[in-house]
Amino acid sequence: MIARPADAAMDAEVLVIGSGAGGATTAAVLAEAGIDVLVVEEGEWVEQGDTVPFSLDQMDRQYRAGGVTVALGLPSVAYTEGRCAGGGTEVNSGLYWRPPGELLARWREDFRIADFDPAELLSIADEVETVLHVGTDPAGPTAPSEAMRRGADALGWRNGEIPRWMRHDGSGAGQRQSMTRTYLPRAAASGARIVTGCRVDRLELDGDRAVAAHTTLPDGRTGRITFRDVFVCGGAIQSPALLQRSGIRGNIGRSLAVHPTVKLAARFADPLNIPDDVPVHQVKEFAPHLSFGGSASNPGLVALSLLDEWNGFRDAVVDWPRISVYYAAITSQGRGRVFSVPRLRDPIVTYHLTARDRALLRSGLGRLALLMLEAGADTVFPSFRGAPAVRTRKHVATMERLFSANRASVMTVHLCSTVPIGEEAARCGADSFGRVHGATNIHVNDASLLPTAPGVNPQATVMAFAIRNARRFAAGESHG
Amino acid sequence: MQQVRALPVVGGFADRLLAEDLPDLPHQRRAEVVGFVARRVDGLPSFTRFGVLLIGVVFRALLAVPGGWGLGRVVLRLPLPFVAEYPRLVRSLGYAYVWEHWPSTTPTGGAA
């Protein structure tokens, strides 16, 4: 535990707001370059093992609003954000995807990201893989993972085990290599101070410069932190919200991009449920537009997945040891917004699915149901109101016909693109190294910068961008 | 707005809904679940919390009049944006709590 309490007045050369994938890497790079860094994190420091993964207790302690956050729309899209030292990296599934090379090249062209070499990002990804001990599970796939593989193989669909940032000891037990295990200790070892339980409410501006951050502690005490430069790394919802609360305008919060998902519960003949872990196989046959994977499936979450059609499905809840939950995720053409309203503490978030998104969710859920039948599921319970139980291929067609995104539980854990990086003034909120357009010393360095949702699990891409930008800053090349 | 606690506003509705959905859930457990639902509503982001409490106030008023619960159920079935989310929120939180804490609970809430 390396976090310390906040003082009422503090000062740093560089203030880093948020300690997730973006903030922790930023802090480590800058501190290792000899810069005086202060990291301020709203959530608490929670040691791994202190909470059961994917439990309500974990949601209370490590998620924003206990995990009950929603982007309003028709349908509304439920989302979750980590809120603890290490941010989303502490609570997520740990599934690692390198930044997709062609996508990086497309981003460079479409958003005019200057001095941006996809090869550089991929080489940073190599480093990240070493630091995070990215690898496959020596124990082999779990039963819910194996079910995905079986179904996909039967259909001839491309699939594979996704490596994770997990360090395995001699006994095979895995330790998640989240930010509290990796980049935050590294930052601290190089002199960075890390303060937890301290929220930055707003930045104080003087012309185009930010001069201080105004903070609040959980007991209501307020404080002020002065700095030379600030890196806002609060994640794709909180970073734009903070900038807006501080009076910063521009393309901030207007282009939220997510990977919307729909779910189903699949019941098998034999027990397979693993309450505290997720399956590590993904099916990428229809990627990048459509991907399938496994979700957390503790008994509470199984009950949740049956909830939309409770009258028809409730009897299955007692079978939860034989049930695992799976998702179909899409790359969405839709976009959302984050906007702060004066005097409201939290931003309002909206999301709009396009007709193409809805169609993709429909066909995605249909294909996923088929996959689970091929995997040997006796019954598939899709998560939307009015859903039929699916037992045969014929039922899959009926289910697709009855599906409506408006009646489905649509959710996401991948939030991006609210301050897109690049010189394309009409679309970007920050310059090619993350400095907010129109500001001299305010930088964004987290998932907000990704120009679009990447179509794969995004953490590695977030980290690669953050490390690139922080290095550039440390080298003094991005100073205004 | 922050001073309004959720329990008095949503507690009655949550209790009634869960009693109907899970009739065999022991009273003490239901009270625990209702407390949890209210705590989570207290922790919602400002705007969502405001919306939930607003709808909660309307339903609390409905519950207070004879026949109000029946009317409330009719209203909940109407395709009114966001209103239908209210029972959904209560159920999501409630069911997740029930089966996480007492995984052998029967579909009607009984302690197996």
Ligand SMILES: Cc1cc2nc3c(=O)[nH]c(=O)nc-3n(C[C@H](O)[C@H](O)[C@H](O)COP(=O)(O)OP(=O)(O)OC[C@H]3O[C@@H](n4cnc5c(N)ncnc54)[C@H](O)[C@@H]3O)c2cc1C
């Ligand atoms: C449940 C879940 C599962 C996921 N699974 C995967 C996966 O398997 N693989 C993958 O690649 N990605 C996954 N992700 C996504 C991944 O975790 C995120 O993309 C990544 O964490 C984003 O990094 P970030 O730095 O933008 O934000 P975060 O990691 O969310 O960090 C932001 C931090 O800033 C803090 N903060 C915000 N505002 C303030 C403020 N005003 N003052 C002080 N502190 C503040 C927050 O409390 C938070 O700790 C998952 C996410 C979730 C929630």
